[in-house]
Amino acid sequence: MSDPLVTVLMPVYNGEQYLAEAIDSVLTQDAADFELLVIDDGSTDGTPEILRSYTDPRLRVVRVDHLGLIGALNHGLEVARGTFLSRTDADDLMSPGRLRRQLEHFEQHPATVACGTPYELFGAIEGIVRPPRGARACRAHLIFGSSVPHATVLIRADVIRRNNVRYREGYLQAEDFKLFSELSEFGELRNLSEVGLRYRQHPEQVTRRESDVMIRTHLRICVENLAARGVRFSEERMRRLLWPQGAGLTGVLVYLVRRLPVLLYLGARTGGLAGVGQALLVGRERVRGLLRR
Incomplete structure (x- = not known):
């Protein structure tokens, strides 16, 4: 059996509630040659039964002991067979045509190593999140946060294999931000203009349960990325830029006078x-957040 062009990597742990919908959204993609690799991370609910109910030969299931998300993702990297690696989660929905559009992008932009898309929030929160698009904007954004939405990405797998890029254990809850920071050293990051994922919002999400860990790890990566570009900066100062205190017009005034100039300096430098x-876009979102409080 020949290796597929694309491996879609989906880790799952006790994901019975939304798993079938997520699988179906992948298997109905119109890309010609892909496998859906599900890493069942030792699920104890109905997840194994749902996976066994599928007979589609494009679905490949690998069950492991409970390794945790980073361990499951790295195992997926090891056993993926595709020339390209795609990501999606067991509670989200891949938009029709996404893989085909991303493959077309790679044909047109050979310097690209990772290509993502905007995504649509649905459930508890609704809206469309649009990441930076071009290579320069995506690279610039990495001092503030991840520039490619993780569950929308398509990656050149040989870049990962050749350069030993992995999800790093020390970067829990921001492992994707670290991954794309590493990948950016080997080629361009980009995003399409079309929505490629419907991203489910619900209380059980890991990012909601462990937001404090995520924030600390996020700040550490920001500071590391700044240091790699020759700028020394503290995590506490970065916290004030990205997670400002205050509320309403007073909070906005403080942010515009004290924080935004620093944000612009970092972006320009x-x-x-x-x-x-990118600094202006980040600052605008922070101002909007302060006004909503």
């Missing part, structure tokens, strides 16, 4: 005009 543009 590390990314030129593209960095300034």
Whole structure:
């Protein structure tokens, strides 16, 4: 059996509630040659039964002892067979045509190592999240946060294998941010303009349960990315830029006077005009957050 062009990697642990919907959204993709690799991380609910109910030969299930998300993802990297690696989660829905559009993008942009898409929030929160698009903007954004939405990405698998890029155990809850920071050293990060994922919002999500861990890890990666570009900065100062205190007009005034100029300086110092543009977008979102409090 020849290796597929794309491996879609889906880790799952006790995901019976939404798993079938997620699988179906992948298996109905119109890309010609892919496998759906589900890493069952030792589920104890109905997940194994749901997986056994599928007869589609494109679905490949690998069951492991409970390794945790990072361990399951790294095992998936080891056993994936595709030339390209795609990601999606067991509670989200891949939009029709996504894989085909991303493969077309790679044909047109050979310097790209990872390509993501915007995504649509549904459930408890609704809206569309649009990440930076071009290579310069995506690289500039890495001093503020991940520039590629993880569950929307398609990656050149040989770049991962050749350079030993992995999900790092020390970066829990921001392992994707660290991964894309590493990948950016080997080629371009980009995002399409079309929505490629419907991202379910519900209380059981890991990012909701462990947000404090996520914030601390996120800040550490930001500071590391700044250091790699020759800028020394503390995690506490970065916290004030990205998770500002205060509320309402007073909070906005403090942010505009004290924080935004620093944000713009960091963007300009590390990314030129593209960095300034990303700093303005990040600052705008923080101002909106302060006004909503």
